[in-house]
Amino acid sequence: MASLDRVKVLVLGDSGVGKSSLVHLLCQNQVLGNPSWTVGCSVDVRVQDYKEGTPEEKTFYIELWDVGGSVGSASSVKSTRAVFYNSVNGIILVHDLTNKKSSQNLYRWSLEALNKDSSPTGVIVSNGDYDREQFAENPVPLLLIGTKFDQIPENKRSEVLTRTAFLSEDFNAEEINLVSRLFLLYELSMTGFTDRKRFNFKSLHYD
Amino acid sequence: MVCTSLSSTYLPLYSKQVLFFGFGWLFFMRQLFKDYEVRHYVVQVVFSVTFAFSCTMFELIIFEILGALSSSSRYFHWKLNLYVILLVLIFVVPFYIGYFVVSNIRLLQRQRLLFACMVWFTFMYFFWKLGDPFPILSPISNIVLWKEWILSIEQLISRVGVIGVTLMALLSGFGAVNCPYTYMSYFLRNVTDSDILALERRLLQTMDMIVSKKKRIAMTRRQMYQRGEDQNKQTGFWGMIKSVTSTQTGSENLSLVQQEVDALEELSRQLFLETVDLQATKERIEYSKTFQGKYFNFLGYFFSIYCVWKIFMATINIVFDRVGKTDPVTRGIEITVNYLGIQFDVKFWSQHISFILVGIIIVTSIRGLLITLTKFFYAISSSKSSNVIVLVLAQIMGMYFVSSVLLMRMSMPLEYRSIVTEVLGELQFNFYHRWFDVIFLVSALSSILFLYLAHKQAPEKHMAL
Numbered sequence: 001m002a003s004l005d006r007v008k009v010l011v012l013g014d015s016g017v018g019k020s021s022l023v024h025l026l027c028q029n030q031v032l033g034n035p036s037w038t039v040g041c042s043v044d045v046r047v048q049d050y051k052e053g054t055p056e057e058k059t060f061y062i063e064l065w066d067v068g069g070s071v072g073s074a075s076s077v078k079s080t081r082a083v084f085y086n087s088v089n090g091i092i093l094v095h096d097l098t099n100k101k102s103s104q105n106l107y108r109w110s111l112e113a114l115n116k117d118s119s120p121t122g123v124i125v126s127n128g129d130y131d132r133e134q135f136a137e138n139p140v141p142l143l144l145i146g147t148k149f150d151q152i153p154e155n156k157r158s159e160v161l162t163r164t165a166f167l168s169e170d171f172n173a174e175e176i177n178l179v180s181r182l183f184l185l186y187e188l189s190m191t192g193f194t195d196r197k198r199f200n201f202k203s204l205h206y207d
Numbered sequence: 208m209v210c211t212s213l214s215s216t217y218l219p220l221y222s223k224q225v226l227f228f229g230f231g232w233l234f235f236m237r238q239l240f241k242d243y244e245v246r247h248y249v250v251q252v253v254f255s256v257t258f259a260f261s262c263t264m265f266e267l268i269i270f271e272i273l274g275a276l277s278s279s280s281r282y283f284h285w286k287l288n289l290y291v292i293l294l295v296l297i298f299v300v301p302f303y304i305g306y307f308v309v310s311n312i313r314l315l316q317r318q319r320l321l322f323a324c325m326v327w328f329t330f331m332y333f334f335w336k337l338g339d340p341f342p343i344l345s346p347i348s349n350i351v352l353w354k355e356w357i358l359s360i361e362q363l364i365s366r367v368g369v370i371g372v373t374l375m376a377l378l379s380g381f382g383a384v385n386c387p388y389t390y391m392s393y394f395l396r397n398v399t400d401s402d403i404l405a406l407e408r409r410l411l412q413t414m415d416m417i418v419s420k421k422k423r424i425a426m427t428r429r430q431m432y433q434r435g436e437d438q439n440k441q442t443g444f445w446g447m448i449k450s451v452t453s454t455q456t457g458s459e460n461l462s463l464v465q466q467e468v469d470a471l472e473e474l475s476r477q478l479f480l481e482t483v484d485l486q487a488t489k490e491r492i493e494y495s496k497t498f499q500g501k502y503f504n505f506l507g508y509f510f511s512i513y514c515v516w517k518i519f520m521a522t523i524n525i526v527f528d529r530v531g532k533t534d535p536v537t538r539g540i541e542i543t544v545n546y547l548g549i550q551f552d553v554k555f556w557s558q559h560i561s562f563i564l565v566g567i568i569i570v571t572s573i574r575g576l577l578i579t580l581t582k583f584f585y586a587i588s589s590s591k592s593s594n595v596i597v598l599v600l601a602q603i604m605g606m607y608f609v610s611s612v613l614l615m616r617m618s619m620p621l622e623y624r625s626i627v628t629e630v631l632g633e634l635q636f637n638f639y640h641r642w643f644d645v646i647f648l649v650s651a652l653s654s655i656l657f658l659y660l661a662h663k664q665a666p667e668k669h670m671a672l
Contacts, residue, residue: 027425040479042472043414045421047429061422065414076486080479083407084414 008087011066012109013094014102018147022094023064038068041084064092071108078112085113090141097146097160106144114140223266224259231258238581239597247307250594253300254601260292261608262573268612293363296605300598301330307594337366364609368639371610374603376643378579380650383518387511388658391504395495398488406485410478417471420464427461518651521644576607613639 011019020042024032027044046062067084069077091113095103149157232255240251267285270276276284305326309319494500540560580600584593613636 039476041414041475043418043421045418045425047422047425061425063418074483074487076483076490079486080407080482083411083482 006063007060007089008063008065009090009092010085010088010113011064011092011094012106012113014096014099014105014109015068015070017094017096017099017102019066019068019094022092022145022147023066026064038066040068041081042066042068071105071112081112088113088140090143092143092145094145094147096148098148103146103163110142224263227259227262228255230262231255234258234577235597238577239584239600240593247594249303250307250597253295253303254597257292257295257300257601257605260288260295261605263288264292264608264612265573268615289364292605292609293367296367296602296609297331297334297363300602300605302327304595304598304602305330307598311592311595334366337369364613367606368610368613369642371606371608372614372639372643373646374607375610375614376646377650378576378607380647380652381654382575382579383510383514383647384651384654384658387507387514389507391507391511395492396488398485398492400489403482403485403489406478406482410475410482413471413475413478417468417475420468420471424461424464424468514651518648521648521651524644525641525648573608576604580604610639614643 011023013019015037020036020038021032023042023044024030027046042065044064044066046064048060048062049058065084067081069081073081091110093106093110095106146160149160232251235251235254263284267281267288270281302323306319306323309322309326495504580603584596584600
């Protein structure tokens with residue numbers, strides 16, 4: 001088991017968007033019954049067969065580090081959270097589709113995580129302002145997930161989807177929109193989502 | 208003639224009210240709700256309205272001291288303002304609190320309005336019952352109509368006053384003790400960088416242990432699942448025995464490891480919180496070395512003396528059943544005139560000094576309250592409950608301001624007290640001061656005890672590291 005390569009993925013987002021439920025779903029293949037507020041960081045592990053069925057098949061452990069808290073926390077909380085951001089292979093940014101602020105806060109979340117991870121190439125950050133070029137050169141792959149899609153009324157859905165498409169372009173990230181209904185989410189994870197994940201984590205494999 | 212004078216006073220007063228409303232609105236947007244999305248604008252409107260009318264009350268007191276506007280128009284505006292504030296605090300805000308609480312609960316969502324009304328009626332019942340054990344009103348002599356008596360302003364204000372004074376005293380007691388504790392660096396525990404690094408290392412080690420155990424669980428589960436598939440192929444007596452034993456030991460092991468994981472997760476949460484605590488202390492130590500920090504440290508010593516004096520005075524007031532007869536301004540002026548022999552125009556100076564004093568009290572209490580509310584809001588709110596919490600804060604703010612008007616009466620010279628006494632009628636003001644002293648004493652003493660225990664416990668935790 002120790003011979004399996006280690007892949008560390010951060011799951012970031014505002015409180016209440018559904019990170020813990022998402023992580024639980026991905027790792028335990030069941031829906032989280034009673035989600036509660038995450039204190040600190042909760043980790044879960046998923047065993048993933050990379051390129052299953054091909055001769056290059058390799059089994060990975062994907063560690064999903066679900067960091068709790070909000071983007072406006074005190075600086076003492078932020079500096080403590082920073083210990084979790086070391087040597088990260090990928091970041092999943094989660095936002096709530098019914099709450100615009102959570103999408104806007106994703107910029108600050110990604111800056112917080114990436115600043116910790118600042119490579120020696122000297123990416124300059126100006127006062128924490130959002131700079132698109134940072135993400136273009138970013139070696140860490142990003143995945144953007146929007147939750148609670150089914151809670152948006154029918155007529156507003158296309159508008160929301162356009163907005164999130166722009167968002168994911170900004171981040172140069174892959175985008176997935178999820179629902180919160182029990183069986184639908186489960187299905188998505190079993191079929192489409194698993195495929196997507198494989199695609200995304202292709203770039204995580206370091207040679 | 209009355210109409211024209213009233214209309215001439217409406218404009219300046221209401222323009223200022225719009226100003227206060229705008230300030231409350233901005234405060235709400237920029238400070239309180241800066242991380243959330245405002246979906247129900249009614250919350251924001253209610254908050255700003257409460258803030259605006261509370262500020263107008265203070266403004267009217269200032270007008271009273273300065274002698275601005277005519278006495279009759281002041282009286283009219285007072286009554287109007289009080290009625291509006293009472294309407295908001297007793298009818299509007301509690302109803303909306305009930306409505307938003309009920310909306311959050313899934314089961315009751317269909318009949319939201321009905322349940323919100325039920326909650327409101329329960330609130331009114333307890334609100335009314337609140338008046339019974341307290342001797343707030345002097346015996347009613349001429350009751351003309353039942354309806355008139357119930358809705359009279361004294362009944363409502365008396366109860367709002369009790370709640371507000373309790374809140375004020377609790378906050379003052381805690382604030383009086385907490386303020387020197389926070390400002391003075393004497394109480395700061397010594398935290399070094401190596402302490403923090405050691406704790407962070409422990410945290411990461413714990414996380415790694417959790418990860419490795421979870422990997423083991425995931426792999427075992429996967430193997431069990433795969434073996435389960437193979438099991439279907441194995442038939443016969445021997446195959447059945449094998450399947451039973453292997454899965455049983457497998458699942459037993461799993462539950463043991465799961466228990467270890469749960470314990471480790473609890474440990475990781477504790478370590479996280481401790482690290483946050485240490486980081487916060489380190490930042491405070493750094494801050495105390497700056498010029499601002501040193502200034503606040505000095506203030507801290509000053510405030511601690513003030514706090515001790517206030518506790519002492521509260522005790523004396525209760526023990527000796529004493530109620531101050533004169534306000535500090537007049538007493539101060541008397542002292543200077545009698546003992547220091549300085550002669551000056553008492554009336555002129557008392558007006559200006561009481562204006563400044565009352566102004567300072569108003570501004571600091573508003574500012575202090577808003578800061579405390581903001582801190583409180585950040586600490587406990589989440590995206591689901593933010594609406595409810597803001598409304599609760601609006602309620603607290605309104606009641607706080609109403610009762611500070613009641614208590615402020617004591618700080619003003621006799622001639623300016625008249626309007627407050629006139630409007631609020633038959634309230635037993637002395638009761639409120641006594642009640643304030645009692646709750647203040649209880650709150651301050653329990654805060655001292657609480658802070659002492661918390662302070663003692665912290666270094667012991669770090670000794671165990």
